[in-house]
Amino acid sequence: MAAPRVEHELHTRRYSRNLGVGLTLAFLVCIVFGLTYVKITRGGLNEGFDHVLRPELVPTQQESN
Numbered sequence: 001m002a003a004p005r006v007e008h009e010l011h012t013r014r015y016s017r018n019l020g021v022g023l024t025l026a027f028l029v030c031i032v033f034g035l036t037y038v039k040i041t042r043g044g045l046n047e048g049f050d051h052v053l054r055p056e057l058v059p060t061q062q063e064s065n
Helices: 009-042
Strands: none
Touching: none
């Protein structure tokens, strides 16, 4: 006959801690996914800082007068 297994108090605390860390990581992943989704679907002007001169940012002669 198998003896009933009694879970040690240390395992209960470790499970609770692991559950908290797992839920925190899942929450952070959801935030990053949500921000990425909104940024991609919003469209518009999505130009990043890529160290390249962009012609639309150079003032023209009409704007400087």
